[in-house]
Amino acid sequence: MNAITPNSADLDQREVLFTPLTVRNVTFRNRIAMSPMTRGFCPNGTPGENVVAYYRRRAEGGVGLIVTEGIAVDHPAALGDAGLGENNIPVLAGDGPIAGWRAVVDAVHAAGAKIIPQLWHQGAMRKPGTGPHPDVPSVSPSGIWGPLGRMTSIDPGSIPADPRIGEPMSDEDIEDAIQAFVRCAENAMKAGFDGIALHGGHGYLIDNFLWKETNQRNDRWGGDRTRRSEFAAEIVRRIRAVIGEDLPIFFRFSQWRQQDFRSTLADSPEELGEVLRPLAEAGVDVFDASVRYYNSPAFKGYPENLAGWAKRLTGKLSMAVGGIGINQGMYDRDKPVQAVVDYAPLLERFGRGEFDLIAVGRAMIGDPNWAEKFRAGQEPEPYRKENDGILT
Template sequence: MKENAIMSDEQNADREALFEPLQIRGMALPNRIVMSPMTRGFSPGGVPTDAVAAYYRRRAEGGAGLIVTEGVAVDHPAALGDAGLGENNIPLLGNAAAIEGWRKVVAGVHASGARIIPQLWHQGVMRKPGTGPYPDIPSVGPSGLWGPLGRMTSIEATSIPADPQIGDPMSEEQIEEAIAAFVRCAVNAVEAGFDGIALHGGHGYLLDNFLWEGTNQRDDRWGGSRAKRSEFPAEIVRRIRSAVGEDLPIFFRFSQWKQQDFRATLADNPEELREVLQPLADAGVDVFDASVRYYNRAAFEGDPACLAGVAKRVTGKLSMAVGGVGINQGMYDRDKAAAVVTDFGPLLERFRAGEFDLVAVGRAMIGDPNWAHKFRAGEATDPYRIENDGILS
């Protein structure tokens, strides 16, 4: 039976709520469905090709209101390792050829009525040493720490360092160079025509390395308390804001979990989450993108709200939910076969309750570029297949 045959009028009306436009600073979104950032490795030499433009354009034509691109490495020598995808095919934004490549991607998405923002990415201590465009450069992190060993992790045993102290703590000069790299790429993003900026602040990468006590044990300006661990990403947000002006929205992705430690937390209750996020909100973040594997779970005991809901409540900013929309398997739960989920009741209920403003769809939108149109119409979507992706990040 086709799903629209069993959809109640109420569910239909609720779905339409996700197709209300939303204005965020100068960015007018036609609807609330977002393509979640997903690394691909199809940009030889870091330059997005016409095929990359076609890939994103298909999702825009398929009804997504906003596309957050795959992680784009910032213009810093230690930003990028090969991420398991072969050498040098993750996109950059630090040179004229890459900007030109992105300009075509942006134009295609705009022609389809959607908006697009690049996800700026620095791998920090997760960068695989000896790989990427500058293999001889050591990987960097706030305290030179990879993170505690022996935790539940997605990293292959052969890629886990024997000694978690992988280098020296970043110097003030190194910190400034990393900040400047983010700012340069944000300025280049404006030149390429992007509608805003997304920062990858989760999953155990550089910004998250500052946020997490497991990788940040500094006691200077950049560490020592939750608020101080937020200072490095907050400084990046402030500097980007002053470089790009007031019109561009800034999205910030954060996660409790790290690739180094799935059970890690930045905060164990809403008040602690406020301590983490408030400095970022004050610095100029417009949307918190709360990266969890299953959107439909309470973030904290005794509080039914999901992580995006708590982020919105404690900061007063907009938020975006993600994780398991339209798919029954969390992104690291490979033991179950992925199947299409057609019950959007919990999603619509949480949206209606005002927990979040945007819904990001990851793998389901790899599986079906027309996901957003079909969701709206209550039509069956094509399934995601694991062989369609090359990398988890």
């Protein structure tokens, strides 16, 4: 790969990403976040010193904010086999996991960065018969996995033969799931985290409520787009009540989901507003707009990406993610993965205020010092697929 040598003007442009940002009463030293990436190094759900070292290195490498890998909430159907070893996905319940995360938080703080946990419930994507509670059925708002035969990278053996995987969730089931998120938010406060992130995309439980194909209810929890947002909004309201007014809440959403890469949450800015405004009103501070290519317009006829529309429609902050520092989107395998050193599109979009933070994923697996090298105009170490499972 031929590196592009940045000139002084380019380096000056990059400095805008190194201005502090205060959200509520938490200040991030710069606008670069480490994106959440599922791993499998927490036996029995508990992070050890190897996980501490993994996150410490990214903080030492100059990142302003770390959003952790998905942490399963305290609900029996939250977690199943993710192809990463039995019971190796982290949790945030019980003295051991809370103490383990406290060690991670302390190490990240000592290196000058902030860190928030991404709370996660697999919902319809949980593989039945797996995880810490294999006898518990998987849950989905309408008991539906999603339409079959759509574009997906899921192994055929993990796709159900019938799109209906069980009964619709009862009001009691829904309340239990909400309380699980709240308990883990309370535990995150015990561990010293700097806020909360919610995984509301990619076909998992919160997204199951947002997406019309998996939410076919016609009650408080379903119907039009605004009512399909009520489950997520109620989680946000309850979490805001327990963490107080000083800490930020991030919310990840996506147009696509694993059941159907071509699916959409909204087909116009107006429709997206119907989804996101209830969440903003409930207490979300930053929308984490997950796309495979950050530089793609969200809607035909408009230049803004998905993060830009989230910011415009809600008046809240937004974070762009998707292929930053990498030449291809997640799940796209039509060309070799290479580092990207031409950041002009990223700097142009950020410079015009389209979004407020950027989240870097695989490029930061490849090089823990990505943030510092980006600032200095140095070429980072390349990302390699085989490094996903290596503690570096």
